[in-house]
Amino acid sequence: GQQLNQSPQSMFIQEGEDVSMNCTSSSIFNTWLWYKQDPGEGPVLLIALYKAGELTSNGRLTAQFGITRKDSFLNISASIPSDVGIYFCAGQGIQGAQKLVFGQGTRLTINP
Amino acid sequence: DAMVIQNPRYQVTQFGKPVTLSCSQTLNHNVMYWYQQKSSQAPKLLFHYYDKDFNNEADTPDNFQSRRPNTSFCFLDIRSPGLGDAAMYLCATSLEGHTEAFFGQGTRLTVV
Numbered sequence: 506g507q508q509l510n511q512s513p514q515s516m517f518i519q520e521g522e523d524v525s526m527n528c529t530s531s532s533i534f535n536t537w538l539w540y541k542q543d544p545g546e547g548p549v550l551l552i553a554l555y556k557a558g559e560l561t562s563n564g565r566l567t568a569q570f571g572i573t574r575k576d577s578f579l580n581i582s583a584s585i586p587s588d589v590g591i592y593f594c595a596g597q598g599i600q601g602a603q604k605l606v607f608g609q610g611t612r613l614t615i616n617p
Numbered sequence: 618d619a620m621v622i623q624n625p626r627y628q629v630t631q632f633g634k635p636v637t638l639s640c641s642q643t644l645n646h647n648v649m650y651w652y653q654q655k656s657s658q659a660p661k662l663l664f665h666y667y668d669k670d671f672n673n674e675a676d677t678p679d680n681f682q683s684r685r686p687n688t689s690f691c692f693l694d695i696r697s698p699g700l701g702d703a704a705m706y707l708c709a710t711s712l713e714g715h716t717e718a719f720f721g722q723g724t725r726l727t728v729v
Contacts, residue, residue, distance in 0.1 A: 536716040547621075547707050547720035548660070593659060597716040603648055603667070605718060607659035 507532045507598045511608030518584060519616050526611040527578040528594035536597040537570050537577040538605065543590045551592075552579070581613075589615050620644050621721035623708050629727045630698050638693040638724045640708030649691045650718060651683060652707040660707055666691065667713060695726075703728045 511528045540548035554570035567580045594608040621642045630636040652660035664673045666685045682694040709718040
């Protein structure tokens with residue numbers, strides 16, 4: 506089946522730094538989603554991307570749908586302590602089934 | 618206000634004792650999903666419903682069953698929980714034709 510490779514697996518940064526993470530796949534995706542999950546909670550949708558090349562922002566977050574439709578990145582600018590958590594990319598494949606494939610997650614830790 | 622509600626948030630069950638987790642939604646979405654998430658891993662899809670049509674993932678053990686009596690409610694039944702079934706169970710909903718899935722807060726299942 507389709508797989509997503511998300512990197513890095515973990516990040517340790519200082520408060521105020523910018524963050525970048527990405528997901529890649531060997532197959533094409535129709536939609537890319539980025540979620541954030543806090544400990545003991547369900548994932549919360551941050552950004553949804555629908556078209557190749559699309560660049561979308563949500564506050565300090567920016568995400569892009571790669572031109573090849575096989576990758577996506579998420580940037581967080583000027584990180585703050587509440588950005589701590591696990592970030593997951595998720596994609597819907599071209600088969601059309603209404604199911605999401607998840608990346609392995611990026612755990613973000615911020616040193617104040 | 619929470620739109621996908623899972624009860625209970627924490628469930629402790631005995632090895633081999635049937636347990637039911639519940640999910641309700643106020644979004645009137647026709648697609649509902651159950652995911653299993655183990656520590657530091659991505660959510661893993663167990664099954665999903667399109668309205669009343671049940672779609673099981675090929676690798677979901679028979680020990681896991683689901684019921685959807687109406688649009689708003691969906692249940693996950695674990696017939697004989699084993700120690701390996703201890704995990705966070707996430708319910709999610711989406712609207713047919715739309716990829717974005719909205720998650721509940723999850724139920725943390727402990728098997729003793």
